[in-house]
Amino acid sequence: MPSTVTSRRRQLGNELRRARIAAAMTQQDVAELLACGQGKVNKIESGAVAVKMADLNRMLDAFGAAPSEADLMRDLARANTSQRGQWSGYRSxxxxxxxxxxxxxxxxxxxxxxxxxxxxxxxxxxxxxxxxxxxxxxxxxxxxxxxxxxxxxxxxxxxxxxxxxxxxxxxxxxxxxxxxxxxxxxxxxxxxxxxxxxxxxxxxxxxxxxxxxxxxxxxxxxxxxxxxxxxxxxxxxxxxxxxxxxxxxxxxxxxxxxxxxxxxxxxxxxxxxxxxxxxxxxxxxx
CATH class of the missing domain: 3.30.870 (Endonuclease; Chain A)
Known part of the structure; x- marks a missing residue:
């Protein structure tokens, strides 16, 4: 199936959620790590918003993600920031x-x-x-x-x-x-x-x-x-x-x-x- 900006963002959010849970961390723990609100972490994990590469790297270090998993998530994050959604031209x-x-x-x-x-x-x-x-x-x-x-x-x-x-x-x-x-x-x-x-x-x-x-x-x-x-x-x-x-x-x-x-x-x-x-x-x- 073709991959879209939104599907990649949601896939990244799913991977981050799994990695966070495996590291026995809460969304509030991640929010304190990134100096943001817990609501933003929830939006990242649900795929509602993109994540900055610097914030992603902080999370991956804190989660102790395996190199292969970290590479996958970085690739997903880079793809999300390099393209716009197919329907962004229909904002009006x-x-x-x-x-x-x-x-x-x-x-x-x-x-x-x-x-x-x-x-x-x-x-x-x-x-x-x-x-x-x-x-x-x-x-x-x-x-x-x-x-x-x-x-x-x-x-x-x-x-x-x-x-x-x-x-x-x-x-x-x-x-x-x-x-x-x-x-x-x-x-x-x-x-x-x-x-x-x-x-x-x-x-x-x-x-x-x-x-x-x-x-x-x-x-x-x-x-x-x-x-x-x-x-x-x-x-x-x-x-x-x-x-x-x-x-x-x-x-x-x-x-x-x-x-x-x-x-x-x-x-x-x-x-x-x-x-x-x-x-x-x-x-x-x-």
Whole structure:
């Protein structure tokens, strides 16, 4: 999988966390070593901020890191400071907390995404996007559209992640701007085209009749093969949460498994989407 600035930063943070714990040191111990707050050490270990080489060397000396481990962490730190994130050019349109998500997308080995009443960005057709941005009265529609289209490049990577989506049946009813047959049809045809073109993209529909105790809020799981810590991402009105605690992550995996077990199989989902597309096409022709 391709490495990104964000994935390398998170990988470095994971390595530093492991080395600190092996040295029986706390984050507060490291904060005193670096003459900073414990919050900064936490951000370094979570990959939220870069670490200066001088501070890294102080930590490696204090941890007693083996030469091979120290070399790996120095290489990761140098790569982080020499490049900018892929999405840094979209600062005016996309918040920093979400640029972290999009920077990690191409580095993942598997992405599991659940959305109950909306079509997620990578799956949106251009007509759907423009309608959504128009309803939001977004001030920079051009940048938003370009960013959303650029994200779709993840499907065309030489080794793309296995990107698996579960969409609630309500996602095809809760359309930006209300039920517009032309927007719905364009979105449905786009999904069917993605299914045909990309074998590693799968869409499963969760019908209203699914037998589940409850429906969780939208979330996405990312798994990595390069040492980056797996995490669950939950978006909310004020930002997004990145949850990489193993116990928390496993709870989301369990929720995904229940949704997947109740959703239609891939071929049945394609048939369902095709039937909806035919119904909306007939409505437009009429």
């Amino acid at each position: 349109a996309v918040p920093q907390w979400f640029r972290t998500f999009t920077d990690l997308e191409p580095a993942a080995s598997e992405i599991l995404s659940w959305h109950g009443e909306r079509i997620p960005g990578p799956l949106q057709s251009e007509h759907y996007m423009l309608t959504q941005f128009g309803e939001n009265r977004s001030y920079d529609v051009t940048s938003l559209l370009r960013n959303r289209l650029d994200r779709k490049q993840v499907f065309d990577l030489p080794r793309p992640p296995a990107y698996r989506f579960i969409l609630g049946e309500g996602a095809f009813l809760r359309i930006p701007g209300g039920q517009k047959p032309s927007v719905v049809l364009d979105q449905l045809e786009h999904l069917l085209d993605l299914e045909r073109r990309y074998p590693k993209v799968s869409v499963h529909v969760l019908p209203f009749t699914a037998r589940l105790a409850h429906i969780p809020n939208d979330f996405t799981l990312m798994r990595f093969a390069d040492g980056t810590r797996d995490f669950a991402f939950v978006e909310h009105v004020a930002g997004g949460l990145y949850l990489d605690d193993q116990d928390d992550f496993e709870l989301f995996v369990d929720a995904w498994d229940k949704l997947r077990g109740a959703a239609l199989e891939r071929s049945d989902s394609v048939d369902h989407l095709q039937k909806l597309a035919d119904e909306h096409r007939a409505e437009i022709d009429f």
